[in-house]
Amino acid sequence: MIRFIHLSDVHLGAVPDRGCPWSHEREEEIWETFRRVIVGIRKNPVDLLFIAGDLFHRQPLLRELREVDDLFASIPDTRVFLMAGDHDYIKEDSFYRNFVWSRNVTFFDREQQSCVEIADKQIFVYGLSYEHPEIRTPLYDEWKPQNKPGFHVLLAHGGEVGYCPMDFTRLAAAGFDYIALGHSHKPHTVCRDKIVYAGALEPQDRNDVGKHGYIAGEFDGETVKLKLRPFALRSYQNLVLAVDQNTTQYALEDMLRKEVMKRGGRNIYRLIIKGKLSPDNVLLPERLHGLGNIVEIMDESRPAYQLESLYRQYRGTLIGDYIKTFLKRDLTVVEKKALYYGLQALLTTKVLTSDRKRI
Template identity: 60%
Template sequence: MRFIHLADVHLGAVPDRGCPWSDKRENEIWETFRRVIAGIRENPVDLLFIAGDLFHRQPLPYELKEVNELFSGIPETRVYLMAGERDYLKENSFYRTFTWAPNVTFFPEEKVTCVKDTQFEVYVYGMSYEHSQIRQPLYDGVRPVKNNGVHILIAHGGDESHCPLNTAALAGAGFDYIALGHFHTPQNVIRDVAAYSGALEPIESNDLGAHGYIEGRIENGKVKTRFVPFSIRTYSQLLLNVNEESTQLSIEEALKDEIFKKGGLNIYRVILQGKRKPELFLIPEKLKSFGNITEVLDETRPAYDLEELQKKYAGTLIGDYICFFMEKNRNTVEDKALYYGLQALLETRHSS
């Protein structure tokens, strides 16, 4: 028996709103979900688990209809679906009145229930959020029924505001597999037993690394899983080292080279590090024009010889300023204050 476990698709989301590529991202999220279904159509799986937040917000009727048409196109695959905190069941939610295709099971209430799939002797347990926050650990007391077969729990949450999870309780519950959603980073909680599939496509700039879904096989009562990278884009951090030989142009060329190596479709946060010539005036914002760049952080420092400057300007405001910081065990903020303030003082002195 084969299954696919995915979660946090966030249909309707517009990541990086205001950036030149944001409109494309909204369409790409839909397209990646369609590609998953197309892949199942070509290479069928028996079960598809969607562990919450299929939609980024309350789904509209035409969106539910489109998703349902996709599901109806894979009639041999049993689909199990729950609402998460983003698309939770409001009182007037269109989820409540929607009629799904025969191969789809939607969990319609905020109470864990069990559905038996007689074709595969599989018991699937799940519920939907009826509130945007659930502070009670609703999954911790759930146990499989005492019947032979495969027992699978679909669960969404894991932080204090969204169904807190006790890992030890999950490990001892007795489920053959626990398909988790809510956290956007793929992660194994218990190898081959409980895992977050992560967001299908990265939604926020902190959703770093590969994204996709989990594919599983159940043979002789044992589950084996693997993560399948599937997203069109990834978010990455690019670290660019700056030295005293660096110029604005050389930094721009280095950035273009790195983006070419890592992929022009991907989205980057650029961090400049190292020591630069004190007189080099960087224009970090200009770097955004060389790719899909959400942010440029300038963490460089001017390459001052503090001890030499302290001696040179002893008895002056500059010397006292350096001495004040040199005597401290500086944190990152104080370190920046030292260099920014020193640069301003030196420039003021030179201009006068």
């Protein structure tokens, strides 16, 4: 039985949500989560560790390479296979080029096909590294494993235009036992138990919703079995708050506090406000930022105007003509905002004008 861990897109050195109060915590948490993976391997050793590109968010510093190598050296019974991706590609003056790794580490140091054989265990690992920030040629599509018994693994990064495009149908039929992919931050399967994106170890931005961690796998000589191990310290989540005509600012803030408490105060939220409010009720969504790690607020709520009724009431006036331009149309989000904001402004102006006339 061969046991392995497949991870990718660690992005050491990244500062997610730069400018937000928690951004520097996130920078250190990315390092901490990577260290926790290594500590876990030290306690429960695996045979192989695959890192499918973008271990670093940018060109690694020499001290960072030394720290990472010290971590790898602490798990000497695990063979580590590492490649550079599009973020940490090997520049001409990169510290990657002359760095001497520990004996248990294999770094694919060129942008050309290479195969490393562990003869005593009949393990074959194929890979390359990016030497440019973009690769437009499908470098992997022609690869095939050697005609030898054993465990054949392809380490690959990309899969889209500009980043080493791949024909997954051809790769699935090529004969590899497992293809460990990197580049996409969302963990997902291309071909069951054969071609898998591990996803980012820690989510990197507000679009990286869902579970994040690494792939734990086993090869029994014939088949591969995989499982996603959630391991991130935090997650990005979409949090929807539903409002109605009775919702006040206090009620909205109370709803948010309770949801954050229920879901977890460490998580980072994209807040989406939906529903219809009383036309005379004004909410202040910007005040919600201080009630949790709110990275974005999308206010999709609308005043509860009865458009047909208002149109009949104001037919033949500027307000009626304005409403008529929007009726019986499938409105975009922007058009809906224009309708309601404009209508609110017109109705407020009418009230003020009427009040002056009475004075």
